Amino acid sequence: MSRFAKTHLGRRDFLRTSAAAGALTLATPGLLRAQSADIHMQTWSAAVDTVQSHLAAFTAKTGLTVDYGNSPYAQYRDAMVTKFVGGAPLDMMWVSDAWLPEWAEAGWIAPIDENETLMAYNAEADDFCTNSMTYGGRQYGLTYYSDYMAFFYDAEKVAAAGFDGPPTTWAEVVEQSLAMKEKGISEHPMMLAMAQESWLIEFISALVFSHGGRFTDEAGASVMTSSPGVQEALQWVVDAVNTHKIISPACVETGELNGLKAFSSGNHAFAMIAKYRLRTLNDPAQSSIAGNVKQAMMPMGPNGSHATVGWMRFHGMSAAAAADATRAANTAKLIEWFGGKADGAYTFQKLLFLDIGAGFGTKPLFQDPDIRAAYDSYGDVDMIQAQQALAQKKDVVTPWFGEWNETNGSAWQSAIIGNTDAAAAVKASSDLWTELKDAY
Amino acid sequence: MTATDIPHTRKRGVWDRIGYEERSALVFLAPVMAVLMAVAVFPILYSFYISLFRIKLTRPNRQPFIWFENYTDLLGDHEFWMSVGRTVTFTVTSVAAIAVISLLIALLLNEQFRGRRFLSTILLIPWAIPYVANALMWKWIYDSGYGALNGVLYQLDFIDKYMVWLGDQDKTLMLIANAFVWKEVPLATILLLVTLKSIPDDLYAAARVDGATVWQRFVHVTLPAMRPGFMLVMIYETMMAIRHFDLFFVLTEGGPGSASHVLSWHIYVETFRNLSFGSGAAMSYVLALATFGLSYFFIRTLGRRM
Amino acid sequence: MDTAIQVSEQSRRDAEGYRRARLRALWVRRMVIFVSAVVLSIYVLAPVVWLVSSSVQTEAEITSVPPHWIPEEPTLQNYRAIFSATEEEEITYENRSGVDPVSGGFIPSTAKSLLPAMGNSFIVACAVVVLNLLVGVPAAYAIAKIRFMARNASVYFILTTRVIPDIALVVPFFLMIKNLGLLDTLSSLIITYLAVTVPFTVFILVQYFEGLPDELDKAARVDGCSRFQALIHVYLPLSLPSLVAVVLFTFLTSWNEFLLALMFTQTEASQTLPILLAAFTSDFTISFSFINAAGVLAIVPPVIVAIVFERYIVSGLTAGAVKG
Missing domain, CATH: 1.10.287 (Helix Hairpins)
Known part of the structure; x- marks a missing residue:
């Protein structure tokens, strides 16, 4: 009997200890989850200092604390998708126009058009921006910045190669680059960043549009195989890498940031980069070719034009925040502070422009003397506006964009590194588009 | 098992009838069984259930039951089979390299010499390093702009200008395999060393009497005796290589193009980038079954040999 | 002659x-x-x-071609950034740098999360170790020392669970953890890590217990000990080496785990060290030398543990792997 009791005592002890350990395990998150901030804000890591300074002013003004996190733009969508699905605390976040349908359809972000204070800013906003934030008739945020893909050249290298001016067609880009290679000015005169990341679709779109191509028609059906510009654009890149060797074969692992660094350290003569990077490229503190970087119209393909791609990014509100009245109100205040006026002025838009050159979507700022002076100091305002007029919205912005983009990027990369030919790559991408569209 | 173990004051139920040994075993095993049911058996069954639906988290309101469509879709999924092919290449190369390198190191460490202990201690470093840190380290070594690999080759005049490494599709998979091998070799070496030490000295003595050379002794005595150790290394490292994910995530994200788009990366993309949980579950189920099949095959072979 | x-x-x-x-x-x-x-x-x-x-190189030195194998002007700035990150002053309009992180040499704001992430890794690893011992020791004892009907079946069952690849568990785990409301908690990691550690623990211990004489068990029983007491008072003190091996092995496995943590953690509240490291490597704005410093920090604890307890690790690995 005593032995029996002992057995049971032991077992009970054991069970009790296990239960206690288990309970402790489950209790740890409660102890460690101290989330005190009023608003959770997530952005990609751009202008981090500028954002932080503007946040400090927000907290000083409203008393609301903001938990600010940032992650690289290159993998931003993937990171955010995991956060949304995982229910991470999120109130305000930056959103690219390309992801709007997907995120709205999935119920991750919420429209802000019932907030009259925010909607009032539309009166002074660029229509391109307002349209790009609208999906299914609802508006999902206020503009963070808007820009387009530009073609830059290093004037010194072009002159050294014996040319009077920058190339105007993609064929001339090849011609001038070959001359530079010959003279040893640059081993890979053209910089193109083709790594699989968020920027890739903007580069691909600019190449395609300037070759006169379209991905889809008015109805959203794929015209990639019937619109010759798509395949011509890809073929140009394939030849530039493999035949002419004017683009480094490493372009498939070069992201926008590394491409920018390489161009600004003088390794290349031509580059396709977002227009706002002109500010950085002509800043002696950040670029060794400062002063030599000029913008030219996007070169055109044989059947194309100087067209390029334009885009915008916006401050959006998560559906989780919108569902809670207090959180929604606080988040709206923060969106206004960044995307509207802060203390009666477009402070953030102006700071952002002066610091990193990112374009604003608010018309009154064009009249601001500081901004005009800044533009004149490093850029050619006429050129900037001429190219702006030819910027087209991406035509692949759909709920299935994310999934298609992954495959399209791989298809282009495969063609560039010679695994498939351009026609097969374009066809694969087009087939997937049709499949995803039908499945939707 | 004595009668006194059974408490006579209680009514005899099923519990008492199964005997003290069985009862105490049950109690002792209950926690482990409960844990494994919860974190292994249930998830695997649940995974199968999920794989019968078309679940897309971007469309939370439409998740039809589609029987085995996710599986039949896989048969015609070119990308899937390509990624299986890459996994096979990666696994075969890595395991072969691990077997050879760890054999050489084990032979060295089986000798008596000064500094042997030092060597076997530092050999544990790669094993202890987290895979992500290992990946970070190799990413920096392979860096085409400032990496050590280019630096060494350049200073030794093997190359006259810096080369692209991970960005070159012909090299990517092998470079990742190299990082994998570096980290896995220590464990394989330890396993082989144990086998080496267990070879009886008489075998060598007998061979020596027969006038066998060093090489003959190695081929006819050492290698056959190490078969069990080798099989073990093969099984373990094959399992590790097939499922490996961390290096692919940090080093290349499946690129360039799809040069390092292996099966585990494919499953990750399908599940967490395309948010297709249904087909992602189907793919991981196929992977799990394949792994089961392989281990069964290996264990059968191993069992016969040992 | x-x-x-x-x-x-x-x-x-x-x-x-x-x-x-x-x-x-x-x-x-x-x-x-x-x-x-x-x-x-x-x-x-x-x-x-x-x-x-x-x-320990400066950003200028680390980007020199060919590389400087031995730093010419070694600096601890990266380590300082990690260990004193919490003391940074508030950024205002006046003192903002005014440049984009793109201009390079950027030390991310997540630098201050490195130490908390190490703390998370540590808590998770310790909890997994404790739970492993709690469920693993009795199970291994039962398998090694008690003759019962389902003994072989139990061994095969545990052996089979070890073969399941972790990536095959990711989808069901994610949905389970989400439904339990445990996403972004340390508990999600502790629970799921049991799947990858428990089978191994049991194998190491079974191997060791089988090597201990059965007579000890009988003697203890004659003295009036229950099975449980025999385990606690007789076998546990004798099996210290294998327990150390289990502790070390489980600790290191949890410390190094990446895939599951990548799925289940979102914020600083639960992110472990490997997650932060991986995030650094994919961010091209971050200073190269800073990333390397973070890597060194992640390597140091496991390497020290491995070197100090070398003997136990080798015996543990051998036992576990031979069995498994």
């Missing part, structure tokens, strides 16, 4: 020749061992030494 001298002369010469051949063989052997040992040391240490060297 002459012939005798000749014979001994001959044998002397033979012995001399043999001695020389032997010396040569010894010398060859020593050279082979020396060269292989040097090659092996370089193979193992060079990558790690290069990482450490890179972590």
